[in-house]
Amino acid sequence: xxxxxxxxxxxxxxxxxxxxxxxxxxxxxxxxxxxxxxxxxxxxxxxxxxxxxxxxxxxxxxxxxxxxxxxxxxxxxxxxxxxxxxxxxxxxxxxxxxxxxxxxxxxxxxxxxxxxxxxxxxxxxxxxxxxxxxxxxxxxxxxxxxxxxxxxxxxxxxxxxxxxxxxxxxxxxxxxxxxxxxxxxxxxxxxxxxxxxxxxxxxxxxxxxxxxxxxxxxxxxxxxxxxxxxxxxxxxxxxxxxx
Amino acid sequence: xxxxxxxxxxxxxxxxxxxxxxxxxxxxxxxxxxxxxxxxxxxxxxxxxxxxxxxxxxxxxxxxxxxxxxxxxxxxxxxxxxxxxxxxxxxxxxxxxxxxxxxxxxxxxxxxxxxxxxxxxxxxxxxxxxxxxxxxxxxxxxxxxxxxxxxxxxxxxxxxxxxxxxxxxxxxxxxxxxxxxxxxxxxxxxxxxxxxxxxxxxxxxxxxxxxxxxxxxxxxxxxxxxxxxxxxxxxxxxxxxxxxxxxxxxxxxxxxxxxxxxxxxx
Numbered sequence: 001x002x003x004x005x006x007x008x009x010x011x012x013x014x015x016x017x018x019x020x021x022x023x024x025x026x027x028x029x030x031x032x033x034x035x036x037x038x039x040x041x042x043x044x045x046x047x048x049x050x051x052x053x054x055x056x057x058x059x060x061x062x063x064x065x066x067x068x069x070x071x072x073x074x075x076x077x078x079x080x081x082x083x084x085x086x087x088x089x090x091x092x093x094x095x096x097x098x099x100x101x102x103x104x105x106x107x108x109x110x111x112x113x114x115x116x117x118x119x120x121x122x123x124x125x126x127x128x129x130x131x132x133x134x135x136x137x138x139x140x141x142x143x144x145x146x147x148x149x150x151x152x153x154x155x156x157x158x159x160x161x162x163x164x165x166x167x168x169x170x171x172x173x174x175x176x177x178x179x180x181x182x183x184x185x186x187x188x189x190x191x192x193x194x195x196x197x198x199x200x201x202x203x204x205x206x207x208x209x210x211x212x213x214x215x216x217x218x219x220x221x222x223x224x225x226x227x228x229x230x231x232x233x234x235x236x237x238x239x240x241x242x243x
Numbered sequence: 244x245x246x247x248x249x250x251x252x253x254x255x256x257x258x259x260x261x262x263x264x265x266x267x268x269x270x271x272x273x274x275x276x277x278x279x280x281x282x283x284x285x286x287x288x289x290x291x292x293x294x295x296x297x298x299x300x301x302x303x304x305x306x307x308x309x310x311x312x313x314x315x316x317x318x319x320x321x322x323x324x325x326x327x328x329x330x331x332x333x334x335x336x337x338x339x340x341x342x343x344x345x346x347x348x349x350x351x352x353x354x355x356x357x358x359x360x361x362x363x364x365x366x367x368x369x370x371x372x373x374x375x376x377x378x379x380x381x382x383x384x385x386x387x388x389x390x391x392x393x394x395x396x397x398x399x400x401x402x403x404x405x406x407x408x409x410x411x412x413x414x415x416x417x418x419x420x421x422x423x424x425x426x427x428x429x430x431x432x433x434x435x436x437x438x439x440x441x442x443x444x445x446x447x448x449x450x451x452x453x454x455x456x457x458x459x460x461x462x463x464x465x466x467x468x469x470x471x472x473x474x475x476x477x478x479x480x481x482x483x484x485x486x487x488x489x490x491x492x493x494x495x496x497x498x499x500x501x502x503x504x505x506x507x508x509x
Contacts, residue, residue, distance in 0.1 A: 142329040149297055149323035150343040150394060160342065164333045 029211040034218060037211050047200075047219070054185060054196040055223060057113060061120020062181035062227075066174055068121065069128025076129070077136040077162070078154060094130050098123040099187045106192050116188035116196075123184035124177030135169035136162050171235045178231050182224050197223075246275040246430045247296070247398055252305035254291055265291050267457045269305070271449055273398075276428040278421075280441040282489070283451030283459075284497070289434040293400045296432065297323050309397065322396030326403045328387040330375040336362070336386055337371040343394035354393065361389045365419060381412035388420055392427065399424065401433040405440060417443055417473035438489050442482055443473035450492060454500050460492060 011031045017023050018030035025033075041047035076083040102119055109115040143161035152160065189198025197216045204212030254266040266288045273279050281289040294300045296307055298321070306313065309320070330339045340358045344350045362368050365385045375383055384404060391399060404420075405413040421444060424431050433444055441448045446469055452459040465481050476482055 140329070142325055142327060143331065145297075145299060145323065145325065146329050146390075147342070147346060148299060149321055149400075150346040152346045156346055160346070161331065164331070 027210055029214050033211050034215050038215050038218070041215070047215075050196050050200055050216075051219060051223065053113075053193075054189065054198065054220075057116050057188075057196065058120055058181050058185045058223075058227070061117045061185055062124060062178055064117065065121035065124030065177060065181060066128055069125040069177075070132055070170065072125070072129045073132035073136060074158070076133045077158070083133070090126070090130055093126050098126065099183065102187055102191055106188075111192035116185055116193060119184035119188035120181040121184070123180045127180065128173055128177055131173040132166065132170055135166035139165040167238070171231075171238065174231050175228065175235075178227050179224065182220065186220070244275055245272045246277070246310060247273040247432075248306075248308040248311075249292070249296075250306045250308070252292075252295060252302045252307060254288070254295065254300070255303045264456050266295075266302070267455055269458060271458065271461070273430055273432065275430055277447065278424060278431040278433065278445045280433045280435060280445040280448045281451060282435060282438065282441045282448050284436055284453045284493070287451040287453035288456045289436075289451055290402055293323070293402050293432065293434055296398070297321050297400055320397040322391035322394060322399040324387055324391045324399070324401050324404050326406055328375070328380075328383040330383055330386055330390075332375050335372050335374060336367065336378070339375065339386060340390045340393055343390060347394065358389065358393055361392065361423075364423075365389060379412075381408055381416055384408065384416055385419065388416075388423065392423060392429075395427075397430065399429050399431045401431065403435055404433075405435070405437070413440075414443075414474050414477075420444075421473055438486055438493075439477060439482075440473075441489075442468065442485055443476050448489065450489065450496075452496055454496075459496060462489060 014028070015031050018025045018028060038047070076086065099119070101122065105118050105122070106115045109118055139162050143165065144157055147157050147161055185196075186198040186201070189196040190202050193199045197220050200216040201213050204210060204216065249269055249271055252266060252269045253264070256263045256265050269288075269292060271279070281292060283289055291300070295302045330336075331342065334342070337358065340362065341350060341355065344354045359368065359371070362371055365388070367382060367385060367389075370378060370382065375386070378386070388404070401420075405416060408416060417440065423429075433441070435441055442464060446464055448462040448464060450459040450462065451457070462485065464485065468476050468479055468481055468485070471479060
């Protein structure tokens with residue numbers, strides 16, 4: 001109830017202040033103008049390709065990043081030596097703002113979808129690796145003791161104890177990386193693209209079409225929220241089947 | 244017949260500049276079907292002995308032999324039960340009990356039948372499809388006991404399995420555990436710092452010294468006490484006698500520790 005009221009009053013305030021010239025309507029536009037613009041763009045289909053492109057890039061970036069991050073965490077867990085050797089590099093990679101790598105990635109892979117997807121993937125893969133690996137390592141060692149006393153090998157220990165115990169962390173980091181993938185993809189689109197919501201934002205900014213910028217932002221917010229909800233449903237579903 | 248032998252086992256913990264002695268020259272042997280208790284204050288190395296027998300850590304010097312064989316060859320034949328039940332919260336009670344056979348790829352009809360028989364004996368037959376979270380501590384520890392027994396280990400290691408339970412639950416679990424151990428004629432090593440528990444459960448008590456990290460003294464539990472159940476044994480006159488003897492020994496030990504401590508400070 002309160003949540004809805006905040007939204008409604010925010011939109012109303014925005015509309016009023018724009019109409020009353022409290023803020024510059026040329027810069028901040030107004031909800032009515034944005035909604036009519038979005039309606040127009042949906043009805044003539046000019047925005048759908050942009051949404052499709054960005055969604056596809058984000059979903060792919062997110063999936064690749066998550067899968068790669070988890071695989072890498074498993075490799076680190078299975079080799080104590082490797083994890084010790086790579087530890088400082090992971091720390092540096094994690095501390096560094098990944099978007100700063102964007103120009104290098106674009107130069108290496110070439111401008112286009114692939115480097116944008118790579119941005120979305122890298123930004124989520126590194127944090128996934130770190131968080132999931134830490135979760136694996138922090139699993140109660142008594143579980144391992146019990147399984148070892150039954151003669152379990154590393155693989156069995158992983159399957160029976162480490163992975164199920166770390167599953168909540170695996171999923172909760174997915175909720176973070178879904179947002180990070182958006183960051184990677186939008187930055188990638190800022191730098192190199194002819195399509196996508198990130199491109200629309202930069203384009204609108206260049207030609208001084210601020211309603212276009214804000215419309216794109218609204219679409220990003222809606223899509224990101226929907227994807228977050230999907231991850232949440234996956235989480236609930238996974239907990240149901242694992243119980 | 245000697246089943247398990249520890250021959251001059253020592254364990255050192257090495258750091259960069261120094262080393263600490265965690266076990267010094269431990270030798271004892273356990274006969275088949277015998278229940279032996281390692282008794283001593285916290286930090287005397289009792290649990291380390293169990294970890295060495297279980298093959299989880301390696302001794303620095305000395306030999307551990309099970310039926311005259313070095314331990315690493317027969318790792319899977321050891322049942323290890325810990326302070327915390329360590330039941331897997333994402334598995335049902337029956338799946339928790341059957342994890343050992345699952346690891347050993349040995350989930351036969353006979354084993355499953357045996358599991359439900361034991362669960363019934365322990366009064367747990369109605370909770371087999373619940374998760375550990377909905378069970379009391381005592382029930383969970385009973386599940387952990389059955390999980391340990393079901394793989395039919397040659398030796399059972401019990402690391403303070405009663406320490407988190409309230410007194411009544413503890414004595415009841417002791418009863419059940421002793422009954423199971425005798426029924427299957429299991430060779431057992433129990434670790435505890437509770438004198439009463441040691442007398443109630445075991446045939447022999449090995450007292451450990453926390454200063455020297457070695458064996459201080461061995462007490463044979465009188466035959467009359469061995470056949471009593473843990474609940475009734477606590478009323479037996481000979482129980483009191485043995486209790487006081489061990490208590491005194493521990494007191495002497497502690498005052499020695501104090502003197503050593505003062506000498507080290509001076």
